[in-house]
Amino acid sequence: MNRHTRKMLLNIATGVAVAATAVVVFLPAANAAPGTVTGNVNVRSGPGTNYGVVDTVRRGTTVDVQQCQGSWCYIAKPGPDGWVSANYLSAGGGAPVNPQQPGLSFGFSTGPGGPTFNFGIGQQPQPPVIRPPVVQPTFGEACFYDRTRFRGASFCLEEGESIRNLGDWADRISSIDNQDGLQVQVCSESSFRNCRTYTTSASSLGDFDDYVVSVRVR
Incomplete structure (x- = not known):
């Protein structure tokens, strides 16, 4: 191998090493x-x-x-x-999150190749963009607890959601946190049969305590 060829190969190898180092430096520590x-x-x-x-x-x-x-x-x-x-x-x-494009609020957007992150490396400072505040809709919810007085394990349902058969949660619900005043229907049988409706929170379900198999929130 002559001296000209060796010099060309050395230059190529050096360029590859520099590029690899740049990739390591500028990749994010975690995509989150x-x-x-x-x-x-x-x-x-x-x-x-x-x-x-x-x-x-x-x-x-x-x-x-x-x-x-x-x-x-x-x-x-x-x-x-x-x-x-x-x-x-x-x-x-x-900062509030725009529910129409939530990824932009966290500094990335999702494209055909997956999430794209914005790091600003090597970019010139841009003047701030003043946007009107985003008014987020509110959604009511009710939470169900396996002990009285809103204690123990829990799960929540939003307005319009329902569970026809609670499975592992069957006969476990003992109290309901319903601060939004929704119509919360608890039923002692699956498929919403033999039901009782609450429009306020209930720290104890009385004779329905640990006797609920299906629920829905309206």
């Missing part, structure tokens, strides 16, 4: 953004109310928002991870 849960909300297995509930996360919990799809975001937290409505999230510093 911090967020805060603004109200008790169900964590679901997919981005929509038609997916099953895998957990419940309480108001004030700090989570890692990993991606958003439509008006739903996937969060990581202690316990099962999953999807929550963007209406129940705030971005860093308590």
